[in-house]
Structures are given as structure tokens and as C-alpha cells.
Amino acid sequence: MSHNCETCASFSELARMGVNLGKFDRVVALAGNPNTGKSTLFNALTGLKQHTGNWPGKTVTRAEGGFEFNKVRYKLVDLPGTYSLLSASSDEEIARDFLLFGTPDVTVVVIDATAIERNLNLVLQVLEITSRVVVAVNLMDEAARKGMEIDLRSLSRDLGVPAVGIVARTGEGLQGLLTTVDGVASGEIKTQPLRVAGTPEFQRAVAELVPLIQEAAPGVPNARWIAIRLLDGDAEVESALTSGRLADLVSGQQKNAERFSQKIALQGAQ
Amino acid sequence: MTQPAAIALQRAAELRQSLGTNFRDEAVRSIYGEAARIAARATVTANSVRAGLDQRIDRIVTSPVFGLPIMAIMLGTIFWVTITGANVPSALLADGFFWFEDVAAGAFARWGVPWWITGFIWHGVYKGLAWVISVMLPPMAIFFPMFTILEDLGYLPRVAFNLDFLFKSAGAHGKQALTMAMGFGCNAAGIIATRVINSPRERLIAILTNNFVPCNGRFPTLIMLATVFVGASFSPGFASLAAAGTVLLVVLIGVVFTLAVSWALSRTILRGEASAFTLELPPYRRPGVMRILYTSLIDRTLFVLWRAMLTAAPAGAVIWILANIYVGGTSLAQHTANYLNPLGHAIGLDGVILLAYIIAIPANEIVVPTMLMVYLGTGMMTELDSMDDLRTLLVDKNGWTLLTAVNLMLFSLLHNPCATTILTIYKETLSKKWATIGALLPLGLAFITCFLVAVIWRAIA
Numbered sequence: 264m265s266h267n268c269e270t271c272a273s274f275s276e277l278a279r280m281g282v283n284l285g286k287f288d289r290v291v292a293l294a295g296n297p298n299t300g301k302s303t304l305f306n307a308l309t310g311l312k313q314h315t316g317n318w319p320g321k322t323v324t325r326a327e328g329g330f331e332f333n334k335v336r337y338k339l340v341d342l343p344g345t346y347s348l349l350s351a352s353s354d355e356e357i358a359r360d361f362l363l364f365g366t367p368d369v370t371v372v373v374i375d376a377t378a379i380e381r382n383l384n385l386v387l388q389v390l391e392i393t394s395r396v397v398v399a400v401n402l403m404d405e406a407a408r409k410g411m412e413i414d415l416r417s418l419s420r421d422l423g424v425p426a427v428g429i430v431a432r433t434g435e436g437l438q439g440l441l442t443t444v445d446g447v448a449s450g451e452i453k454t455q456p457l458r459v460a461g462t463p464e465f466q467r468a469v470a471e472l473v474p475l476i477q478e479a480a481p482g483v484p485n486a487r488w489i490a491i492r493l494l495d496g497d498a499e500v501e502s503a504l505t506s507g508r509l510a511d512l513v514s515g516q517q518k519n520a521e522r523f524s525q526k527i528a529l530q531g532a533q
Numbered sequence: 534m535t536q537p538a539a540i541a542l543q544r545a546a547e548l549r550q551s552l553g554t555n556f557r558d559e560a561v562r563s564i565y566g567e568a569a570r571i572a573a574r575a576t577v578t579a580n581s582v583r584a585g586l587d588q589r590i591d592r593i594v595t596s597p598v599f600g601l602p603i604m605a606i607m608l609g610t611i612f613w614v615t616i617t618g619a620n621v622p623s624a625l626l627a628d629g630f631f632w633f634e635d636v637a638a639g640a641f642a643r644w645g646v647p648w649w650i651t652g653f654i655w656h657g658v659y660k661g662l663a664w665v666i667s668v669m670l671p672p673m674a675i676f677f678p679m680f681t682i683l684e685d686l687g688y689l690p691r692v693a694f695n696l697d698f699l700f701k702s703a704g705a706h707g708k709q710a711l712t713m714a715m716g717f718g719c720n721a722a723g724i725i726a727t728r729v730i731n732s733p734r735e736r737l738i739a740i741l742t743n744n745f746v747p748c749n750g751r752f753p754t755l756i757m758l759a760t761v762f763v764g765a766s767f768s769p770g771f772a773s774l775a776a777a778g779t780v781l782l783v784v785l786i787g788v789v790f791t792l793a794v795s796w797a798l799s800r801t802i803l804r805g806e807a808s809a810f811t812l813e814l815p816p817y818r819r820p821g822v823m824r825i826l827y828t829s830l831i832d833r834t835l836f837v838l839w840r841a842m843l844t845a846a847p848a849g850a851v852i853w854i855l856a857n858i859y860v861g862g863t864s865l866a867q868h869t870a871n872y873l874n875p876l877g878h879a880i881g882l883d884g885v886i887l888l889a890y891i892i893a894i895p896a897n898e899i900v901v902p903t904m905l906m907v908y909l910g911t912g913m914m915t916e917l918d919s920m921d922d923l924r925t926l927l928v929d930k931n932g933w934t935l936l937t938a939v940n941l942m943l944f945s946l947l948h949n950p951c952a953t954t955i956l957t958i959y960k961e962t963l964s965k966k967w968a969t970i971g972a973l974l975p976l977g978l979a980f981i982t983c984f985l986v987a988v989i990w991r992a993i994a
Contacts, residue, residue, distance in 0.1 A: 298815050312827055317687035317818050320711060320729035343728075352731040377816070380572035387564045405816065412577040421571040432821070459567045465556050468548040475544055479537035493545035494552065505538045 277441065278331040279310030287329060287338040289448050294362055294389060295373035296382050297344030300401040302326075304373060304431040305341040308441075313341060320344070323354040325361060332441045340367065346381075348388045348488070363392065363485045368448045371440070373399045376406035376413050376428070386422065390456035392488045397443050398426040403436070423455040468494055480509045587816050591691070595814075600695040608784065611679050613777035616756055619671035620773075626670065630663035653853055661849020664902035665841045668753045673837060676752070677829035680717065685820035689714055690812055701807045703792045704799025706735035708810060709742075713791060716746040718833055720950050721957040723748075728961075734805045737967060738795050740958055744950045744975045745791045747784060749837050750897035754945045755780050757901060761924050762938035779942075787946050790978070840953070841898035848892055848899045852906045866907050880980055881940035881987030885931070890944075895952045900945070936990045940983045947979035 293301040297319030306313050309328030314321060326341040342361055343354035362370060372389055374382035379400075389396055398418065406413055418426040425443045429436035446452035472490035477483065489509075492500040503509040594603055634655050641651040683689065689711055697707035708730050716723030723743040730736040747755060756776065764776035799805060855866035863871075866888065874884035889903035905923075908931055927933040949955070949972045959968035 298813060312832070314828060314832060315824065316681075316684040316689070316828075317815050317820075318684065318689040318711065319813050319815065320708070320726070323725060323728040352729060353736075354728040379576055380568050383568035383572055384564055387568060405818075410578060414575045414577070418571065418575040421574060457567070459560075459563045462556065462559065464552060465560065468552060472541065472545055472548065475537065475541035479541045490545070493542065494549050494556075496549060501542060505542065 276333050277308070277437070279308065287336040289335060289368040290338045290340065290365070291444060291448075292340045292342060292361060292365065292367035292370045293373060294342055294358060294370055294385070295344060296346055296375065296378075296385055299344065299373045299375045299382065300431045301344065301373045302341055304371075304399065304401065304429070304437075305339060307431055307434050307437060309339055320354070323357075325357050333445055335445065337444075340365070346385060348385070348392070362389065363488055364483075366484050367395075369395050369397060369444050371397050371399050371444060373401050373431075376400045376402045377409055377411060379413070379418075387457065387459055390422065390424065391458060391491070392485050394424070394454050394456045395447050396424045396454065396456065397440070397447055398422060398424060399440055400426055400428045401431050403428045404430045404433070421457065423457045425452060425454070465494070476504070479504060483509060590817065591814060594688075595691050595694050600691075604692060604695060605781065605785070607683070609777055609781040611676065612756075612780045612784075613773060614679065615672050615676045615752075616760065616776050616780070617773045618675045619756070620760075622671040623667050626667035627663070630667055631660075634659055634663065649857070652857065653850060657853025658846045658849045660906065661845040661852070661899065661902055662842055664905070665845040665898055666838065668757070668901060669749075669841055669898055670834070670838055672753060672756060673749055673834045674830065676749070677718070677833045678825055681825045681829040681833070682820050685818065685825060687815045687817045690814050693812055694814065697812075699792055700795065703796040704805065704807050705738045705742075705792075705795040706730045706732065706807060706810065707812065709735070709739040709791075709795070712739050712743060713746050713788075716743045716748060718749055719837060720744055720746070720748045720954040724954060724957045724961055731810070732805075732808050734799075734803050735808060737962065738798050738803055740961060740967070741798065741971050741974060742791045742794050744954065744971070745787045745794065745947065747787060747946055748897065748954075749833075750841065750951065751900075751945050752780075753898070754901050755783055755942055757923075758938045758942050759783075761927070762935060765924060783942050783946055786943070790947065794974070794978070837898075841896055844896035845899045845902065848895070848903060849906070851892060852903055856907060870907060879987065880944070880983035881936045881990065882944065882983065883931070883937070886937075886941060886944075890948065893951075894949075897945075897951050936987060936994075939990075940986055943986065944979050944983050947975055947982055949973070949976040949979075 293305055295301050298317065298321075300315075302313045302315045302322050305311065305326065305328060306315065308330045310330075311326075311328045313326050313328075320343075322341060322343045324343070328339050328341070330337055330339060340361060342358040345355040345358045347355075348359050348362070361367070370389060370393055372386050374386060386396075386398055400413055400415060400418070403413065413428060415426045415428050425447065427436060427440045427443050429440055431437075443452065447454060469487060469490045472493060473486045476486040476489050476493075480486075480489075483489065489500060489504065493504075500509075593599055637659070638651050638655040641655065642648075692714060693707055693710035696710040700707050700709050709727075711729065712723050712726040714723075715726040720743050723746070724740050727736050727739040727743070730739055759776040759779035760772070763779045764772035767775045799807075852866065855869070856864050858865045860868060870884035870888050872884065873887040877883040877885075877887045885904055885907045888907060889900050892903050893900040905926070908926060927937075950958075955968055955972050958971040959965065962968065
């Protein structure tokens with residue numbers, strides 16, 4: 264059963280800071296499919312009490328909390344679950360917009376160890392847009408109970424980013440996860456994300472569009488993703504680019520990233 | 534449009550042409566293919582025992598034959614446990630609070646504090662608070678932990694699975710069952726939960742109909758009426774069972790209204806077909822005790838109770854003032870109630886009940902206390918020590934009949950959502966139009982339904 268890890272030695276470097284964000288050095292986003300345990304991990308790291316429940320779709324808003332690890336202060340952003348970066352329901356939009364335009368230092372994609380294949384679709388999409396990714400393979404205990412063995416080294420090698428096994432409910436593996444997040448954020452761990460999408464012509468077209476987009480929307484992160492969406496003929500992205508809404512979206516996400524959110528005190532009550 | 538943006542768009546269009554039509558399908562296929570290969574390399578699966586157990590359970594609880602009855606039995610059991618369990622603590626709390634009211638008011642009188650200050654504070658504000666706490670706290674403290682256990686166990690997606698065919702035939706989204714379940718706790722929370730629904734059309738349907746599941750603020754009203762009017766006509770052994778059955782029936786009527794209104798909306802102002810969606814049935818998980826206690830008691834119970842208290846205190850004050858300012862020998866409260874009486878009578882209720890609903894617009898929790906305070910007036914601070922006293926007050930002194938009770942339950946189920954919920958509808962839709970419809974549609978339905986029931990009832994009786 265769960266043990267109180269605030270007192271065990273391995274956790275000596277972790278300080279849960281709740282909503283007292285104050286100044287923080289790094290922003291970490293929690294992404295993943297619905298019901299993979301993002302909010303449970305969020306609670307374990309920040310000491311907060313985001314509502315968790317065993318059903319997909321519990322988290323519909325963005326929650327922020329803080330923790331300190333190895334003397335570095337982190338802001339952790341818990342996002343609604345999403346199967347894809349293309350989805351359109353408004354909870355999934357919250358997740359997508361933050362991943363694309365909130366410029367987190369590290370994106371932790373939480374995946375379900377018992378359903379790796381389905382979860383990897385989102386991981387591969389996230390790898391298309393950022394290289395600073397850590398894959399947290401959650402529910403390792405459930406996978407073991409189901410008689411599944413997960414080869415984390417093979418997963419890391421194939422994806423080109425670190426994969427760490429955790430059990431968010433008991434706190435198992437969090438030490439390793441945080442060390443890895445620290446390594447990726449500081450650049451000590453070099454990542455080489457697997458980029459699978461498309462033919463050479465497609466990749467060339469993307470490369471040609473990126474500078475044009477950067478000129479049209481200066482300072483926009485993820486011009487690559489926008490290029491892909493434009494090639495796809497995504498009307499929403501087209502209008503966002505022409506109307507200047509894209510620039511607003513970027514500045515909005517970054518402003519939020521600077522604001523020390525007390526919102527959670529209210530949102531937690533949902 | 535800015536010049537660089539136009540250039541980028543035009544070049545994108547040209548490149549899209551040159552790439553042909555299926556390049557993105559190709560890309561999606563390569564993502565899926567790669568995901569499958571990586572997963573296969575990373576996973577070694579032996580034969581599983583546990584997955585089999587989950588499947589066996591699911592075969593029963595989501596079966597076409599047993600699924601719905603099992604849901605109804607579970608819900609009925611929860612209501613029954615809530616009603617039986619809440620009775621005694623509610624009475625104890627009420628006794629304690631009202632004893633203190635007498636003591637404090639007596640002390641104020643001895644110290645020479647003017648009667649109207651004593652009345653305002655102790656028989657107004659304090660009494661309102663005391664009512665709300667003693668009526669609401671015990672049922673919530675029992676209902677919410679049980680509900681949270683089901684949520685943590687993973688039962689909610691199964692509920693959605695079972696009800697999917699009903700919502701689909703009503704032209705609504707299957708995930709509306711999830712948002713409906715959230716509405717049991719609080720309709721405002723249920724409306725925020727509709728963000729999981731992709732299509733704006735189906736999301737609006739879910740928002741407009743969320744009100745038809747009785748939220749926790751309305752449960753105490755239903756429980757009280759079911760206990761006093763239905764339970765009391767059975768032998769003591771069956772009283773709580775009959776009361777629980779009545780509450781279950783009211784909830785089922787609410788589900789029927791949800792489906793009927795969804796159906797009507799999707800064929801009129803929100804025309805369209807139900808969209809397809811996938812819903813995972815997560816494995817059953819053992820609920821964590823501490824998490825259940827925290828979520829159900831701190832997040833839910835105290836949150837709802839706090840909100841109720843914030844509105845009960847001023848409402849208590851308003852009622853006391855209305856009941857103590859006399860114009861022409863009659864209190865303002867009585868004047869208003871008399872004025873509303875013809876309308877109230879037409880729909881099988883009375884003027885006092887309608888007045889209570891008007892004062893209770895900020896929060897449904899305070900309907901019953903408001904009603905009782907107006908009935909009791911100020912001169913006679915009769916304490917309602919038991920359900921029998923309550924029955925005497927309502928039936929013998931104020932002419933309630935079974936019709937009044939039935940229609941009050943229906944009205945409570947159907948009428949307009951509370952101010953918080955209406956505000957939430959506005960925030961989620963950013964439209965005054967939908968917020969107005971969200972308030973007036975249920976209110977209109979409540980009046981029509983109660984009116985029809987009253988007419989038919991009186992014609993038969």
C-alpha cells in the first residue's frame with residue numbers, strides 16, 4: 264500500500280509547494296491521454312488536491328502548482344487529457360494551446376502502461392513539435408498485474424526521448440522522473456525525437472513554410488506545427504494567422520505562464 | 534490581412550497542390566504504424582487473469598438486460614442509505630441549533646437588547662443558517678462519499694455506456710450521461726463538465742438540460758417531501774424504503790425530461806444528428822480511502838455547504854424583515870404570498886412556496902427553510918422537533934395535500950437553475966441568449982407540467 268514518502272530518504276530533495284508558486288525557474292506541462300493519471304501525478308508532486316477520478320474527462324481546466332527539486336523551483340501545469348493535438352473539444356483545446364504556445368521547458372507526456380500503443384499516437388504528435396519531452400509510463404503496477412512487462416529502454420531508444428516508469432498513486436518512480444526532467448531541462452540529457460510524419464517532399468514543404476510563418480507571426484513558437492496545419496488546409500489555423508489571433512494566443516499563453524495562479528483554490532472545488 | 538501572412542498562405546496552398554491529396558493520410562498512417570511497432574517492441578504480455586475479471590464484471594453491469602436495472606438498484610440503495618442515515622443526525626443537529634437559538638435570544642432579552650435586533654440576528658440570520666446546516670449536512674456527508682466511491686471505482690463511464698443508446702436516439706451526445714452524473718453534485722459543475730463534448734450543438738443540449746438532474750441543493754427538499762408525505766403513509770418498517778423509492782422515481786422522471794427535452798431541441802433550434810465518439814472503459818480500480826474522504830467531504834460537502842450558508846444568512850435576514858414589517862395589519866411576506874396565491878394555486882402549489890422560490894433564486898438549498906419560516910411567521914416560534922410536527926404544520930395548518938407535495942417535487946426538479954448555474958451557463962457559452970433560455974426553458978416546463986398535473990388531479994379527485 265501507499266507509504267508516506269515525505270519522510271523517506273529518496274524524497275529529501277522534493278519540496279511540495281502547493282499554490283505558493285512565487286518565483287519559479289522552469290515550467291513543466293503534464294500532457295497525455297484522458298485517464299492516464301496526470302492529475303494524480305500533479306497532486307503527488309505539488310501536494311495539492313486536484314479532483315481525481317477514474318473516468319476520462321475529469322479535468323477540464325488547466326491547474327497550476329509548484330514544487331522544488333534539487334534547489335530548482337518548478338511550475339507544474341496539469342492539462343486536460345487529449346488523444347491528439349488535432350482535437351477540437353474545448354477541454355482538449357486548452358491542452359493543445361498550452362503545449363503549442365505556452366512554451367513549457369519540459370513536456371511530460373503521461374502514458375498508460377497497459378495501453379502503450381494507443382497512447383504513443385499522442386507522444387509521436389508531441390515529438391513533432393518539441394524535443395524537450397519526457398515520457399512518464401504510469402500505472403506500471405497495473406501492467407504488472409495484467410502480466411505485462413514494459414521494456415523502458417527499448418521505448419526510450421525508439422522514441423529518442425527518455426521514458427521513465429512510475430506509479431503516480433503510490434509515488435513510486437517519481438524520484439527518477441524528476442531527475443530526468445531536470446536533465447532534459449538543463450540539457451544534460453540530449454534528446455533526438457523520432458519524427459515519423461510524412462515523405463521527404465512533405466518535410467521539404469514544411470521547411471520552406473517555416474520561415475514564411477515566422478515572418479508573418481514573429482516570435483511564434485512551433486512554426487513547424489503551424490506549417491503542417493497549413494499544408495493540411497486547416498481553416499481555423501489559416502484564419503488565426505491572417506487575423507492576428509495567433510499572436511494574441513501566443514502572448515496570452517505566455518502571460519498566463521508568468522501569472523502566479525491562485526485559480527486552483529477555486530477550481531479545485533469543482 | 535497582413536502581407537507576410539498572405540504570402541505564407543498562398544505558398545502553403547501551392548505546396549498543398551504539389552503534394553497531392555493523400556499526403557496527410559500517409560502521415561497519420563505512418564504515426565499509427567510507428568506507434569504499433571514501438572509498442573510491440575516495448576511490451577511483453579503474458580496471459581492475464583485480472584483483465585478477465587474486469588471483462589466478466591463489465592459483461593454484467595453493461596449488459597443490455599441487467600445494465601439499467603443494476604444502475605437503478607444502485608442509485609435507489611444510495612438514496613435509501615442517505616435517507617435512513619441522515620434522519621437521526623439531522624434531528625440532533627436541529628435540536629442543538631434551535632436550543633442554542635432560544636438560549637441566545639433569551640440572553641439578549643435579559644441584557645436589554647431591542648427585540649428587533651435579537652429577532653433579526655437569532656430568529657432571522659441564525660435560524661436560516663441552522664436550518665440549512667441541519668437539513669443539508671447529514672445527507673451530503675452520506676451521499677457524496679458513496680458517489681465518489683463509484684466515481685473512483687470507474688463506474689461512471691459504464692453509466693455513459695448503458696445510457697448511450699437513449700441519448701443517441703434523442704439526438705444528443707453519449708457523454709451527456711457523464712455531465713448528467715456530475716450534475717447530481719452541482720449543476721454548475723455539471724455544466725463545466727460539458728467541455729468534454731466536442732460538438733457545440735450537442736454541448737448546448739447538455740448544458741440546457743443539465744438542470745433536470747436534481748442537484749445536491751434540491752435533494753434535501755425531495756427527501757423531506759418523500760419522507761413526510763410518502764414515507765409516512767407506510768408502516769415504519771417500509772417508510773424509508775418508500776421514501777427512497779419516491780426520490781428514485783423523481784430522478785428517473787428527471788432523466789425522462791432530460792431525454793425528451795434533448796430530443797425536442799435536436800429537432801428544433803439545435804437540429805442535427807448525434808455524433809460518434811469513443812469512450813474508454815477504464816479498468817476498475819480500488820478507491821483510495823483518503824482520497825474519497827477528501828474529495829467527498831472537503832471538495833464537495835463543505836464547498837456546497839459553505840455556498841448554501843453564504844446565501845442562507847442573507848436570505849434568513851430578508852425573510853425576517855419581510856415577516857416583521859406590517860402594512861395594514863399583515864406582514865409584507867403575507868402580502869406577497871397572498872398576491873402570488875392564485876398563480877400558486879393554479880399549478881397545485883401556493884403563494885408561500887412561490888415566494889420561497891423567488892427568495893431562493895441565489896441557491897436552491899434554502900427553499901424549504903424559507904417556506905417554513907414564512908409559514909411559521911414570527912409570533913409563534915414553534916420548533917419542528919420531528920417530521921410529525923412538520924406534517925401537522927403543512928397539512929393541518931396550511932392546507933397542503935398530496936398534490937401539493939407531488940407538484941412541489943416536480944417543481945423542484947424542473948424549475949429554473951440557481952443564479953450560480955445561470956452565470957456558469959453564460960460563462961461557458963458567452964451568450965446571453967443561451968443563458969436566458971437555460972433559465973426560462975426549465976421554468977416554463979415546470980409551470981406547464983405542474984399546471985397539467987394539477988388540472989388532471991383535480992378532475993379525477
